[in-house]
Amino acid sequence: MPLIKRGIEPTNLSRSHVSSGVKNELECVTNNTLANVIRQLSSLSKHAEDMFGELYNETGSVLRRANQLQDRVDKLKVKVTQLDSTVEEGQYSVWHVRTYALVI
Template sequence: MPFVQRQVYPVHLAGREIPENVENPLECVSNQTLCDAMRQLASLLKHADTMFSDLELNCGKISTRTQKLKDRLTILDENVEKYNPKKEKIPAGDLVEFSRLKNHYKREYVETKNLFQPNSRPISVHIMYQHARNTTTQVEGREEVSYVCVPIFSSSSSKQKFKNFEVETQQSDLYAEISKF
């Protein structure tokens, strides 16, 4: 199932009841439909704006990464130009001598961490998380209750208190709309 990031509102253009005191019901329906179509266009425009702002942010990140690669290639090009193979001493020997070497070439790879942070989310997903933060579940005979399931791993301290839950544990407002399909 595709991940719905944006939904255009209102979903239905003409499905409302017509008030009884209306003289011309056809004109009323056409006005309601026109108003809802304009609301849909406004919603679509808002989503287009967020999509282009996300695109701008991604292009900026790609530009920064490209500049870093260009700088690195310039440095490597300079090192290759400085290299003189005639001055470099090539060790002659066999595997026994090679195994006695203590300083072998070693490359350090930096591990990228914290890739999926709240600040790296697209704007549309951030808005969905804000909507999910405000959802509650209605239980018959009780007041509104929020249900949250938090895993506690064995390595964590038993005295640790969970005050700020991440909104991934909550159901989105769009769930009712998505479940209709």
């Protein structure tokens, strides 16, 4: 069963009680229907503004996260370019031997 996040009101545009003293019933129903259509469009507009606001906030969040990831990638690029493969390999093998010696 879906949960309704936003509901547009009024749903029944032409359902209204016409007073017995009204001279032109058709005009009364037409005016009420038009007024309800305007209310419905107003409700739709409000929900559209809410949706675009949420979309704006979400895209801002994605942009911040993407910028943070780009900063991390840039830092890693700098570190990788500074690496000297011969020095690092020797240091790694010494560290590996020391770790192995501690395990035994």
